[in-house]
Amino acid sequence: MADLTTSYMGLELRNPIIVSSSDLTRDEEGIKRCRDNGAAAVVLKSLFEEQFQVGEDSQAQESAIYPEALDYLKSGALMEYAPQQVFQTIEKAKKQVDIPLIASINCQTPKLWPRFAQQLENAGADALELNIYFLPLDLETPGENYEKSHLRILREVKDKVSIPVSVKLAHQFTSVPYVSQRLDRDGCDALVLFNWFMVPDIDTETQKTRNIKGQGIFHQCLKWVALLSGRLGCDLSSSGGVQKADHVVKQILAGASAVQVCSLFYQKGLGEIKNLLSGLEEWMKEHKYSSIQDFRGEVSFRKQQLSFKDMGQAKAYLRAQYLESYL
Ligand SMILES: Cc1cc2nc3c(=O)[nH]c(=O)nc-3n(C[C@H](O)[C@H](O)[C@H](O)COP(=O)(O)O)c2cc1C
Structure with a gap:
């Protein structure tokens, strides 16, 4: 039988499949279902700053961001997923499942990131995923400022916790490699490629905007x-x-x-984890790999780069590929 174990951000996983942050991992029952169906770890539904503010009026006044978002939450939309409940979910789930629980945070106010991080660590989370989302709307703000915010958030969180921390990145950076390297140097334990956002659309009948749920971009991630x-x-x-x-x-x-993985499980159920794993095992058997380590990264740029004399040659090769697709 193939060895499917893998190491991810310092966590030893029984296989590479993680159920990503979503409502599937929102409570201890959901987390248990993921585990029972074979998931190696789960990323909990993100804890959003606004949920915290609903519960703490003084905090809301202090940072006073997005009153509309707060009103929406106060109307009950996400109330039941308040921070205290997330902490309790972690505590209960830790008693019921033996897989790592990666808690997820999404904030706007800088000082709340480390505060949440500490609370989630105290509740028993095995690791943290920082779901960092900025929409660059401002005409005057250079891209560099958004990159610096990512680094600042990571550093402040890393200063406060001892569990591993990953960053779920957006794919719209000018240079994904540059940002990734800076995060890596600042102690990021893993990068999650990529975050997923609502995408805008226009209803031609009402002539109003509407948001539709974005699709995970498989080939963008692969690249x-x-x-x-x-x-x-x-x-x-x-x-x-x-x-x-x-x-x-x-x-x-x-x-x-x-x-x-997330949407697949929404569409076809968590039973799909078994299919993913059996398909992976079959492929490994067919190609005579006995462990994940035997083939991980075999088709990475790094592996191919080793056959190039230098980066210049690698760039020339990629340029040739680009031209080939046009000519
Ligand atoms: C219903 C739903 C809720 C989600 N909630 C979160 C969330 O709270 N935090 C987060 O980082 N991602 C969230 N996501 C995004 C997923 O974690 C994942 O990044 C995205 O769905 C792309 O993966 P997929 O193509 O396998 O679905 C959510 C996705 C769905 C479908």
Whole structure:
């Protein structure tokens, strides 16, 4: 039998499949279902700053951001997922399951990131995923400022906790490698490629905007996992668009230590974890790999780069590929 174990951000996982942050991992029953169906770890539903503010009026006044978001929450939309409940969920789930629980945070106010992080660590989370989301709307703010915010958030969280910390990145950076390297140097234990956002649309009948749920972008994730793997100290996890075992194999070949999956389980149920794992095992058997380590990163840029004389030659090769697709 193939050895499916993998190490991800210092956590030893029984296989590479992680159920990504979503309502599937919102409470202890959901987490248990993920575990019983074979998930190696779960990322809990993100804890959003606004939920915290609903419960603490003084805090809301202090930072006073997005009153509309607060009103929405106060109307009851996310009330039942208040921070205290998340902490209790972690405490209860820790007693019921033996897989790592990665808690997820999404804030706007800088000082709340480390505060939440500490509370989640105290509640028993095994690791943290920072779900960092900025929408660059301001005409005057250079991209560099957003990058600096990522680094500041990571550093402040790392200063407060001793558990591993990953960053779930957006893919819209000018240079994903540059930001990734800076985060890596500042102690990031893993990068999750990529975050997923609502995408805008226009209703032509009402002539109003509307948001639709974005799709995980499988090939975008694959590309950047392959381009970064083996070039950073931290681990990589892909997140986006995985629908079948073949996709899991591809992400690992590109260099992912773990593969996060969400929509597939919404569409077809958590029973799909078994199919992903059996498909992965079958592929490994067919290609005579006995462990994940035997083929992880085999098709990464780093591996191919070794056959180039230098980065210049690698760039020339990629340029030739680009031209080939046009000519
Ligand atoms: C219903 C739903 C809720 C989600 N909630 C969160 C969340 O709270 N935090 C987060 O970081 N990602 C959240 N996500 C995004 C997923 O974690 C994942 O990144 C995204 O769905 C892409 O992966 P997929 O293509 O496998 O679905 C959510 C996704 C769905 C479908």
